[in-house]
Amino acid sequence: MRLRRFSGISLRNLRARAQRTLLTAVGIVLGVAIVFGVITLSDTMASTFTDLYSRAFGAADITVTAAGDSGTFDDRVVEEVRGYEGVESAAPRLSLPASLILETKGDNGLPEVQTMRLFGVEPESAALATGFELTEGRFPESGKELTLDGGSAESIGLEVGDKVTLGTPRGPEKLELVGILRVPGGSFGGFGFGMAPLSYARGAFDEPGRISGIAVEAAEGTPVTDLQERLDQGLGEGLQAQRSETRTQEISSQLQGFRISLLFFAGTALFVGAFLVFNALSMTILERTRELGMLRALGSTRAMIARSVMTEAIILGLIGSLLGVLFGYGMAKGLVYLFGRAFLFQITALVISPFALVSAIVVGVAVTAMAALYPALRAGRVSPVEAMRARAGGTGKRSSRIWSVLTTLFGLLLLGVGAPWIYYLAKNLSADLDGLVYASGIAAVIGAFLGVSLVIPVLVRPLAAFFSPLLRLLFGVEGRMAAANATRNTGRTALTASALMVGISLVVAFAALGGSVLGSIRTYLEGSLGSDYVVQPASQNSDVTFSKALPERISRVPGVESTTSLASTFLRDGEEVNLVFGVDERYPDIFRIDYVVGGPETFAKLEDGGALLGKQLAEARKLGVGDEVRLPTPEGPKRYPVRGILENDVVGGGAGIYLSRETLARDFNERKGEFLAIKAEPGTDRDSLTREIRTILRDYPQFSLYSNAEWKAQIEGDFNRQYVFFYAIMGVSVAVSAFGVVNTLSMSVFERTREIGILRAVGTTRLQVGRLVIDEGIVISLIGCLVGVAVGSLLGYLFVLGSGAGGFEVDFFYPKVPAIAALLAGLFIGVFAGLLPARSAARKGIVEAVQYE
Amino acid sequence: MENGSAIAVETVGLSKVYGEGSTTVHALRDVSLEFPDGEFAAIMGPSGSGKSTLLHLLGALDKPSSGRVIVGGTDLSGLSDRKLTLLRRERMGFVFQFFNLIPTLSAEENILLPALIAGEKAGKYAGRLDELLDLVGLRARRTHRPDELSGGEQQRVAIARALVRNPDIIFADEPTGNLDSSTGAGVLDLLKESAGRYDQTILMVTHDPRAAAFADRVVFLSDGRVVDEARDPDPEGILERIKNLESAG
Numbered sequence A: 001m002r003l004r005r006f007s008g009i010s011l012r013n014l015r016a017r018a019q020r021t022l023l024t025a026v027g028i029v030l031g032v033a034i035v036f037g038v039i040t041l042s043d044t045m046a047s048t049f050t051d052l053y054s055r056a057f058g059a060a061d062i063t064v065t066a067a068g069d070s071g072t073f074d075d076r077v078v079e080e081v082r083g084y085e086g087v088e089s090a091a092p093r094l095s096l097p098a099s100l101i102l103e104t105k106g107d108n109g110l111p112e113v114q115t116m117r118l119f120g121v122e123p124e125s126a127a128l129a130t131g132f133e134l135t136e137g138r139f140p141e142s143g144k145e146l147t148l149d150g151g152s153a154e155s156i157g158l159e160v161g162d163k164v165t166l167g168t169p170r171g172p173e174k175l176e177l178v179g180i181l182r183v184p185g186g187s188f189g190g191f192g193f194g195m196a197p198l199s200y201a202r203g204a205f206d207e208p209g210r211i212s213g214i215a216v217e218a219a220e221g222t223p224v225t226d227l228q229e230r231l232d233q234g235l236g237e238g239l240q241a242q243r244s245e246t247r248t249q250e251i252s253s254q255l256q257g258f259r260i261s262l263l264f265f266a267g268t269a270l271f272v273g274a275f276l277v278f279n280a281l282s283m284t285i286l287e288r289t290r291e292l293g294m295l296r297a298l299g300s301t302r303a304m305i306a307r308s309v310m311t312e313a314i315i316l317g318l319i320g321s322l323l324g325v326l327f328g329y330g331m332a333k334g335l336v337y338l339f340g341r342a343f344l345f346q347i348t349a350l351v352i353s354p355f356a357l358v359s360a361i362v363v364g365v366a367v368t369a370m371a372a373l374y375p376a377l378r379a380g381r382v383s384p385v386e387a388m389r390a391r392a393g394g395t396g397k398r399s400s401r402i403w404s405v406l407t408t409l410f411g412l413l414l415l416g417v418g419a420p421w422i423y424y425l426a427k428n429l430s431a432d433l434d435g436l437v438y439a440s441g442i443a444a445v446i447g448a449f450l451g452v453s454l455v456i457p458v459l460v461r462p463l464a465a466f467f468s469p470l471l472r473l474l475f476g477v478e479g480r481m482a483a484a485n486a487t488r489n490t491g492r493t494a495l496t497a498s499a500l501m502v503g504i505s506l507v508v509a510f511a512a513l514g515g516s517v518l519g520s521i522r523t524y525l526e527g528s529l530g531s532d533y534v535v536q537p538a539s540q541n542s543d544v545t546f547s548k549a550l551p552e553r554i555s556r557v558p559g560v561e562s563t564t565s566l567a568s569t570f571l572r573d574g575e576e577v578n579l580v581f582g583v584d585e586r587y588p589d590i591f592r593i594d595y596v597v598g599g600p601e602t603f604a605k606l607e608d609g610g611a612l613l614g615k616q617l618a619e620a621r622k623l624g625v626g627d628e629v630r631l632p633t634p635e636g637p638k639r640y641p642v643r644g645i646l647e648n649d650v651v652g653g654g655a656g657i658y659l660s661r662e663t664l665a666r667d668f669n670e671r672k673g674e675f676l677a678i679k680a681e682p683g684t685d686r687d688s689l690t691r692e693i694r695t696i697l698r699d700y701p702q703f704s705l706y707s708n709a710e711w712k713a714q715i716e717g718d719f720n721r722q723y724v725f726f727y728a729i730m731g732v733s734v735a736v737s738a739f740g741v742v743n744t745l746s747m748s749v750f751e752r753t754r755e756i757g758i759l760r761a762v763g764t765t766r767l768q769v770g771r772l773v774i775d776e777g778i779v780i781s782l783i784g785c786l787v788g789v790a791v792g793s794l795l796g797y798l799f800v801l802g803s804g805a806g807g808f809e810v811d812f813f814y815p816k817v818p819a820i821a822a823l824l825a826g827l828f829i830g831v832f833a834g835l836l837p838a839r840s841a842a843r844k845g846i847v848e849a850v851q852y853e
Numbered sequence B: 001m002e003n004g005s006a007i008a009v010e011t012v013g014l015s016k017v018y019g020e021g022s023t024t025v026h027a028l029r030d031v032s033l034e035f036p037d038g039e040f041a042a043i044m045g046p047s048g049s050g051k052s053t054l055l056h057l058l059g060a061l062d063k064p065s066s067g068r069v070i071v072g073g074t075d076l077s078g079l080s081d082r083k084l085t086l087l088r089r090e091r092m093g094f095v096f097q098f099f100n101l102i103p104t105l106s107a108e109e110n111i112l113l114p115a116l117i118a119g120e121k122a123g124k125y126a127g128r129l130d131e132l133l134d135l136v137g138l139r140a141r142r143t144h145r146p147d148e149l150s151g152g153e154q155q156r157v158a159i160a161r162a163l164v165r166n167p168d169i170i171f172a173d174e175p176t177g178n179l180d181s182s183t184g185a186g187v188l189d190l191l192k193e194s195a196g197r198y199d200q201t202i203l204m205v206t207h208d209p210r211a212a213a214f215a216d217r218v219v220f221l222s223d224g225r226v227v228d229e230a231r232d233p234d235p236e237g238i239l240e241r242i243k244n245l246e247s248a249g
């Protein structure tokens, strides 16, 4: 088709440089795909969780719970609530962690366990107590009856009328399945929801007279808000009444943080994609200098030239974004799957919002256009005189010294502002960080990356010189020549390396954080855990608890020196979050504890109602022995005198508040244990000991016995599974930057066509020419990876610093393995990216190359 | 163009200095020249004498360090880049030594390019395109890409491109530099014929006395200065003068 318009040249250019266009588009495609995937993942999660949450806990107008939203309260409150004017009906429920014991056996020969949440409900108000709808059968009415979610029933193979085994703190019990519930989001692999009669649940889970929530329906004509306020005021400090909508909104706002972090990681891929576009367009323009000069000589205005480059970019961005969204659908599926694997929560139904679709495309095009802006303006500035010059710009104008000093200084400035700001944020991170602070943190990280990118150009020469002997050793003369080649266009090498640096540094930083957390846990376990075994839920996503009977039986086993178990509750008091543990006097026998104030005897003295505090918490709240710590109980706030301060708060990570088990049971109604540590008598036969304990655990199949080594392995396994999820997201940006290396190399081959011809003419073999290209790739990607490792280590250190905000104190462990892996990846990416360009260099005919003008 | 004696391009005290400090190059020094309408002028001189520089300034491709260029009565000194661009677009045509065809466009698209740049419809130029293709003898090659054309053919496309919108002045920097002598002669014949037919002024830089012999007038530059002139030259006369210049320099 004949060209009709000047603007048609853009499309011609894209087509003529199809390979380059494709390579450039890959960055956009992957970037948009991962952004789309992440938005879809978080949309899916938000919609599933809020839907689930609103069904499980908040289908009614108003929900009454204990203040701080955890713990149980007396069921007399139900009658009190029913007495309020404007209350149509009130349905009590008791929410419990539970598990189903399956007929099938796992790898270890023990029965498989499915984690579930069980709601004890009254038969007459079961429909209101939770929002789950019946699809089959009926709600539980009396005795040992269970109504179970359809997904679980199906995966286990249960039908109404079947018997099913429920793991309870008093042992496994058989219940009859009387109904099937519909749960939004399809089936959550490995997580179930069920309902049983309140009276039965209380008995089996040792919660006499207790409930954990009341679903309240307002009478017609009663304003819900008004009723909610009256209830909230009237029920006293220990209880809270919230509109169910409010509760659901809280959940989705809690997911926001997760969403922002994911978007940040996904955004880096797009950011790196933008590098690619910038790089590719800059080079295209250099190549076309004479052509552009000619167009200017023939009367194209600057604006026309700039516009045509922008048109090229926008077409590229559009194509890339559209492909990206298509690709992103698969990406979203993969992410949801990985997420499910990482957090043991499989979601089957993807939620694709028009917002995700539109925003991914808009962002893709916008990022491309932004990246094209500078190259486009530069294209417009090409002088018409260029058309008359014998040769085009060649390696391009070396940017002036002043300019490079300025950009380096600016880079250092960005680093100088960004890094301390991240450090400051990390140091002063609070558990509830607000959006603005978070955004400024992300801006600081991006600023620091830009800063490093601006500094890299001055590092290219020294680093290439540094690698030169290594390459010479590995590849002979070509290696050294390649190192020199990489410095011929430091700007381009730097840009390509920078893109790689961003991805690599994020991976290293994340690995540093993960490794440090794991390492710290390991240190804690090794240094502070004096027990030989622990009893933990058999399934990792479970938070089932046990009653007194289990530790009692285990401590009677011959060879057991002592056991200790913990109970805990999590109390929110306005902005304050309290991690409260109930411990017994044997706690210091099993956990090795150092004391700021007090000693092992203080644990025995907790029975009088005192408290021990972790050091970080005591410092943060300026509490010492003689002061009192205030906690919200269902009966209103209570004060507990501080008896001692723990230097190393093993369980609470520095932020724990320790009460006696009795106090926790009395004031918070938390009487069940959740962590059981066992110390064996020295010289005991371990095999027979484990056998005996396992025999006891047959009555509690929801729990497993772990030796310390097994437990550590388990924790590490959980951790690594979760990390795979994040690595997958970050891997995309590394992949994009690897394509950047391919792009740069193919341009460098193209540019040096004549030179390659001359080399060939004087007797360089094809293989040598190919190696030259690959070596250049290695130099570029090693520079990127080396700087990436350096920046990543630093960033990782800052992450570790910031992670202390959760209460658990993390020591920095240098990520040696990931750092080495990153450098090897640099080699690998260099070789891999060099393959195609090397082939095209080796294949150039000598005559054609020498004649090339 | 109302009357044959009007001035197409004129320079007054034109100078161009490149670089600064120790690397300063005076490419042109105080050059004042007039090129009447319809004249075919050749610019000659040793390498580095400032020929290309002069052509760039005359063609509004670059700005002088001092002095003025007046094109068709318009002083270029005060004009913005945009005005200069429009001036090139409307009144000038360029033939480059290295053809400078756009590799992604066919021969006819390359010829039409100035019209497209000016925002005109390609259809309006259908007749003109055929006329030019006949003139340069490339009717059969119209849909070929530059890499499918020989050097001489490419340069003929470039000439057709320079002519397509009937510019008043055609600038050519060594248009035959990359062609063999008979092809070069053909190209120059073409230029001359077209200029005669459309009453165009041609300013051509060349090293080749035989090429310069096609011109009505030859201007000799040396070290940035106009040092000689010849009217209706023949190749031998030009060679003679060049020898004289060299022995004088």
Ligand SMILES: Nc1ncnc2c1ncn2[C@@H]1O[C@H](COP(=O)(O)OP(=O)(O)OP(=O)(O)O)[C@@H](O)[C@H]1O
Residues within 6 Å of the ligand: B018, B019, B025, B026, B027, B045, B046, B047, B048, B049, B050, B051, B052, B053, B054
């Ligand atoms: N962009 C530039 N920067 C610095 N000096 C330049 C530049 N362009 C040209 N010069 C210098 O100006 C002088 C004149 O250059 P010009 O290109 O006009 O010569 P020329 O007569 O066209 O030579 P040739 O016959 O070799 O093409 C030369 O000394 C050249 O080195």
Ligand SMILES: [Mg+2]
Residues within 6 Å of the ligand: B051, B052, B053
């Ligand atoms: Mg020249």
